[in-house]
Amino acid sequence: MNQQLADLHAMWRIRALEETILELRLAGDIVGSVHLENGQEAVAVGACRQLRPQDAVFSTYRGHGWALARGVPPEKILAELLYRRTGVNGGRGGSAHFSAPEYGFYGENSIVGAGAPIAVGAALAAKFDGSGRVALTVFGDGAMNQGGVTEAMNLAAAMDLPVVFVCENNKYSELTPINDMVRNPDLSARAHALGIPAVRLDGNDPAQVAAAVGLAITTAEHGRGPTFIEAHTRRITGHYIGDAQTYRPPGELEADEKDEPIVRLAKALNPDKQQEAEEKARQEIAAATERALAAPLADPSTAREHLYV
Amino acid sequence: MSETAKLTYGGAINAALARCLDQMPETLLFGEDVALPGGVFGVTRGLRKAYGERVFDTPISETAMLGAAVGAAMMGRRPIVEIMWADFMLVAFDQIVNQAANVRYVSEGRLAAPMTIRTQQGNAPGACAQHSQNLEALLLHVPGIRVAMPVQAQDAYDLTLSAVTCDDPVVVIENRTLYAGAKAEVQIGGPVAPIGGHRLRRAGADITVVTWGAITSSVEAAVDATGTSADVIEAVWLNPFDTEAVLASVRRTGRLLVVHEANLTGGFGAEVVARVTESGVPLKTPPKRVGAKDTRIPAAVQLAREVLPQTDEIAAALKAMTR
Numbered sequence: 001m002n003q004q005l006a007d008l009h010a011m012w013r014i015r016a017l018e019e020t021i022l023e024l025r026l027a028g029d030i031v032g033s034v035h036l037e038n039g040q041e042a043v044a045v046g047a048c049r050q051l052r053p054q055d056a057v058f059s060t061y062r063g064h065g066w067a068l069a070r071g072v073p074p075e076k077i078l079a080e081l082l083y084r085r086t087g088v089n090g091g092r093g094g095s096a097h098f099s100a101p102e103y104g105f106y107g108e109n110s111i112v113g114a115g116a117p118i119a120v121g122a123a124l125a126a127k128f129d130g131s132g133r134v135a136l137t138v139f140g141d142g143a144m145n146q147g148g149v150t151e152a153m154n155l156a157a158a159m160d161l162p163v164v165f166v167c168e169n170n171k172y173s174e175l176t177p178i179n180d181m182v183r184n185p186d187l188s189a190r191a192h193a194l195g196i197p198a199v200r201l202d203g204n205d206p207a208q209v210a211a212a213v214g215l216a217i218t219t220a221e222h223g224r225g226p227t228f229i230e231a232h233t234r235r236i237t238g239h240y241i242g243d244a245q246t247y248r249p250p251g252e253l254e255a256d257e258k259d260e261p262i263v264r265l266a267k268a269l270n271p272d273k274q275q276e277a278e279e280k281a282r283q284e285i286a287a288a289t290e291r292a293l294a295a296p297l298a299d300p301s302t303a304r305e306h307l308y309v
Numbered sequence: 310m311s312e313t314a315k316l317t318y319g320g321a322i323n324a325a326l327a328r329c330l331d332q333m334p335e336t337l338l339f340g341e342d343v344a345l346p347g348g349v350f351g352v353t354r355g356l357r358k359a360y361g362e363r364v365f366d367t368p369i370s371e372t373a374m375l376g377a378a379v380g381a382a383m384m385g386r387r388p389i390v391e392i393m394w395a396d397f398m399l400v401a402f403d404q405i406v407n408q409a410a411n412v413r414y415v416s417e418g419r420l421a422a423p424m425t426i427r428t429q430q431g432n433a434p435g436a437c438a439q440h441s442q443n444l445e446a447l448l449l450h451v452p453g454i455r456v457a458m459p460v461q462a463q464d465a466y467d468l469t470l471s472a473v474t475c476d477d478p479v480v481v482i483e484n485r486t487l488y489a490g491a492k493a494e495v496q497i498g499g500p501v502a503p504i505g506g507h508r509l510r511r512a513g514a515d516i517t518v519v520t521w522g523a524i525t526s527s528v529e530a531a532v533d534a535t536g537t538s539a540d541v542i543e544a545v546w547l548n549p550f551d552t553e554a555v556l557a558s559v560r561r562t563g564r565l566l567v568v569h570e571a572n573l574t575g576g577f578g579a580e581v582v583a584r585v586t587e588s589g590v591p592l593k594t595p596p597k598r599v600g601a602k603d604t605r606i607p608a609a610v611q612l613a614r615e616v617l618p619q620t621d622e623i624a625a626a627l628k629a630m631t632r
Contacts, residue, residue: 101383101416106383114376114407117373120377121379123380128335129384147372151370151376152373155370155374158368306417306418307414
């Protein structure tokens with residue numbers, strides 16, 4: 001399979017997973033707040049295909065696709081969202097706060113921007129443990145206005161730590177346009193100001209993301225510290241399931257849907273091959289869903305375990 | 310091998326940190342001004358020189374410092390972070406409460422955050438409202454975080470070792486008025502104790518006084534001045550808190566007084582009183598708390614004295630309860 005087809009298949013896996021999660025949420029099998037990443041798949045796919053086993057990913061609550069792209073089996077993700085014992089955290093993390101360290105996925109975070117300082121810590125550990133680890137943290141444009149993200153970027157810069165900061169700029173900080181919340185819409189300028197090499201790119205193109213992340217890893221491996229990547233993308237769904245999206249100007253969603261990464265990449269590929277990629281992904285997720293739903297629910301008698309060692 | 314050294318409270322912490330850095334290669338020590346300057350209170354003096362780049366200075370960025378500790382700990386390091394004043398911890402509370410405290414529980418034990426936060430709190434003459442607070446109750450309300458508060462040099466040494474060795478996040482709350490006090494004989498190099506436990510500072514029959522932090526010496530002074538026959542239980546570990554030891558004492562004395570420097574409302578004293586009363590232990594007199602007034606802390610010494618609990622107030626409570 002060539003790289004474009006592999007990327008398309010990887011993006012279809014995320015899309016199929018997110019569509020299934022939407023169905024399960026609407027049916028009531030999953031309850032509570034769920035954040036989907038439809039339209040942003042190219043960032044996770046492009047980035048994760050460059051990562052090595054020793055690398056550590058810290059995502060946001062919009063992280064199902066990042067976990068999947070990192071190699072977490074879909075059955076374990078779905079089981080987590082369905083509060084099954086077989087979920088990656090036995091139902092304790094849920095949609096917005098799960099981790100799977102055995103796959104190099106050190107977790108979602110439900111506090112905007114809070115994963116960035118933790119990723120810097122993972123990189124700090126790498127300075128001493130000989131692992132060669134690079135820590136990648138992804139957050140949205142809104143997180144750029146959290147002080148902790150700037151603190152984390154500065155600490156990583158001051159200590160030349162191996163961190164890749166990926167900002168998924170999907171234009172909206174939750175429900176509010178990022179450009180109304182900043183004077184300078186070039187978010188990468190903040191990284192430049194801290195002495196961190198930074199790039200703005202088309203986050204709907206997995207190849208561009210992969211190239212930038214590959215270079216960032218090389219930079220980190222050579223002891224030259226962090227890189228900042230501002231990946232422009234569009235979320236073609238609500239901030240959360242149930243978001244009425246009244247903040248969008250008329251026609252915007254339709255335009256974004258025409259340029260979303262799956263539609264765009266499919267144009268470049270043979271129709272039979274792309275259909276095969278989609279079907280293969282959908283079958284995998286359907287089978288995983290069936291197994292996850294059949295698994296036993298989390299056992300209430302364990303609710304107090306693992307608070308302390 | 311165990312030996313004895315004459316150390317101040319600050320010196321005892323320094324000795325414990327040196328031992329941690331020496332014996333546990335996974336330890337890291339960092340914070341504002343801790344490495345080259347040796348800490349604003351001199352507690353980490355000499356450690357950079359002895360242990361190299363595992364001891365380092367950070368920007369004035371508490372969120373980055375504590376977040377970095379969480380991340381490094383998740384990866385198997387054992388970070389020790391100094392937060393210069395407990396008041397400064399508040400700008401980074403997210404990393405303690407939402408992050409460190411959740412690591413083990415939410416991951417079902419697949420991840421851990423074996424990190425130690427050293428800080429110091431409380432009033433000292435002239436300290437402003439943002440450098441005077443006693444914030445232990447905020448931490449004690451958070452499941453997943455351990456809390457210790459040493460007063461004597463030996464405890465400072467022992468607790469620091471226990472905290473750093475513990476595989477969960479621990480906050481050790483020190484007190485700057487004690488750092489450069491008189492030297493005491495400190496056993497160093499002995500076995501590391503598990504976390505938990507209390508110290509019985511006075512043994513008596515008529516009342517149980519539970520206290521913690523630097524105000525313990527005021528409690529001892531009040532007990533001695535009034536000639537009260539009191540059990541004085543110093544809770545050097547507040548989480549885990551030795552509830553059983555308190556209940557056993559109150560069962561004998563039938564009276565409970567809790568004294569802390571923190572203000573009363575929502576203070577941990579309320580929790581101690583609740584645990585004792587809920588246990589059904591018979592009490593000869595209603596339990597009482599002595600703590601700071603529910604107000605801000607003024608800088609002026611004569612104003613602060615009005616707000617903070619004083620020895621005479623503790624003595625009056627002892628007399629009234631045992632009359």
